[in-house]
Amino acid sequence: MNALSPLGMVSELPSSNQMQSDAERTDTNTGTEVQKDYFVEKDGVKFAGMHLLVDLWGADNLRDPDLIDHALREAAEAAGATILHGHFHHFSPNGGVSGVLVLAESHISIHTWPERDFASIDIFMCGCCDPYDSLPALKAAFQPKTVNLNEQRRGLIA
Amino acid sequence: MNALSPLGMVSELPSSNQMQSDAERTDTNTGTEVQKDYFVEKDGVKFAGMHLLVDLWGADNLRDPDLIDHALREAAEAAGATILHGHFHHFSPNGGVSGVLVLAESHISIHTWPERDFASIDIFMCGCCDPYDSLPALKAAFQPKTVNLNEQRRGLIA
Numbered sequence: 001m002n003a004l005s006p007l008g009m010v011s012e013l014p015s016s017n018q019m020q021s022d023a024e025r026t027d028t029n030t031g032t033e034v035q036k037d038y039f040v041e042k043d044g045v046k047f048a049g050m051h052l053l054v055d056l057w058g059a060d061n062l063r064d065p066d067l068i069d070h071a072l073r074e075a076a077e078a079a080g081a082t083i084l085h086g087h088f089h090h091f092s093p094n095g096g097v098s099g100v101l102v103l104a105e106s107h108i109s110i111h112t113w114p115e116r117d118f119a120s121i122d123i124f125m126c127g128c129c130d131p132y133d134s135l136p137a138l139k140a141a142f143q144p145k146t147v148n149l150n151e152q153r154r155g156l157i158a
Numbered sequence: 159m160n161a162l163s164p165l166g167m168v169s170e171l172p173s174s175n176q177m178q179s180d181a182e183r184t185d186t187n188t189g190t191e192v193q194k195d196y197f198v199e200k201d202g203v204k205f206a207g208m209h210l211l212v213d214l215w216g217a218d219n220l221r222d223p224d225l226i227d228h229a230l231r232e233a234a235e236a237a238g239a240t241i242l243h244g245h246f247h248h249f250s251p252n253g254g255v256s257g258v259l260v261l262a263e264s265h266i267s268i269h270t271w272p273e274r275d276f277a278s279i280d281i282f283m284c285g286c287c288d289p290y291d292s293l294p295a296l297k298a299a300f301q302p303k304t305v306n307l308n309e310q311r312r313g314l315i316a
Contacts, residue, residue, distance in 0.1 A: 038254075038271055048271060048278055053209065055313055085245045087260055096196075100258050100265060102245055107256065111264050111282070113196055113206060113313070120206055120312040122280065124269070152308060154278040155213055155271070 038126060039155065048155025049106055049126030054138065056119040058145025062112035065090045065097045071141030072101050072108050075134035081105045081125060105129045119144075124154065196284060197313065206313025207264055207284030212296065214277040216303025220270035223248045223255045229299030230259050230266050233292035239263045239283060263287045277302075282312065 039046050061067050065088040076083050081103045088099035096112040106124035113119070119142060123131035139147065197204050219225050223246040234241050239261045246257035258267040264282035271277070277300060281289035297305065 037273070039274065048213075048269075048274075048276060051211065051278075051280075053310055053312065055206075084247050084256070087243045087245060089242050089260055091262075098242070098260055098262075098264060100260055100267070102247055102256055102258055104249075104256075106269050107258060107267050109258070109265050109267065109282070111206075111284070115195070116197065116206075116313075118206060118313050120209075120282075122209075122282070124267070124278075124280075126269070150310060152211055154211065155274075155276050 039157070040126065040128070045153070046157040047153040049124055049153075050131050051106075051122065051124040051152040051154050052131045052135075053150040053152065054121040054123065054135070055148040055150075056121065056138070056142050056144035056146070057148070058117050059112075059119050059142040060117075061142055062096065062114040062117065062119055063090075063094055065099065067141065068097050068099055068110060068112070071138060072099060072110060074137040074141070075123070076101055076103060076108055078137050079105075079123075079125060079129045079131060079133040081108075081129045081134075103129075108134065126154075197315070198284060198286070203311070204315045205311040207282055207311075208289050209264075209280065209282040209310040209312045210289045210293075211308040211310065212279040212281065212293070213306040213308075214279065214296075214300050214302035214304070215306070216275050217270075217277050217300040218275075219300055220254065220272040220275065220277055221248075221252055223257065225299065226255050226257055226268060226270070229296060230257065230268060232295040232299070233281070234259055234261060234266055236295050237263075237281075237283060237287045237289060237291040239266075239287045239292075261287075266292065 039048055069088045083101050084104055085102040090097050096114055098111045100107055100109040105127045108123050110121045123134050125131045197206055227246045241259050242262055243260040248255050254270040254272055256269045258265055263285045266281045268277055268279045281292050283289045
């Protein structure tokens, strides 16, 4: 953490050294822009991306913004995602944390209620990243007794 | 927008002038910290917060990070939420935008696919804020032909 905001402790990490290329949008032969389709196709259906809503109960380490920041970065990287930006807010010295990573493939967010050992996470990934690959890092960091998982396909084309 | 990142245009707005008080966590009579219950109760059930997944089809203004930033702020404020942080990433001069507002009450995120006139938004609000109050500002900004709405109660206690 590198700053104190008037609203609480804030961990603000700039874009990492992972790079995302926009070159794929340009046809190298003609130099013209290619209208790439960023939707994915799976099981015969087309959609924008997979959105996992993950509720953790009986979880640990919910008051530590540094640990939470690190856990979400590990989770993103485990899925092969590209981290563009991170922001983590600590509501009070012993309170909950709200944080988000903006990804080239969408986002991961977390909100913690340490007084209930509860955290709600959402992992939204489009492209070739699979948000399920993020789960082991989150389970390792927070050691939940129960995980409630809800999968949503965003932008589903019937 | 006030910066160009190597990955695209970035709109980075610091915490607004809205203030959130942690004072409610302290008993003013005794000066001791009160273990407040941040879960909400509605329709006889208790849960952490309401999470709306909002898919917009046939939408406009999906390539403009300034407009999108402004729209999400209006949406947050319409629900009475407190904005702690905002970050909006423009993938290329004519590409999609990924952005998020971190709120004292959780978050609003958006990801746009302008090549399909599609945007996927999620609005997660705990406490006394109602994420449905954010919808008119979003519809006004993006003028979608179709809105697909999915309501999830996060941290539901059966």
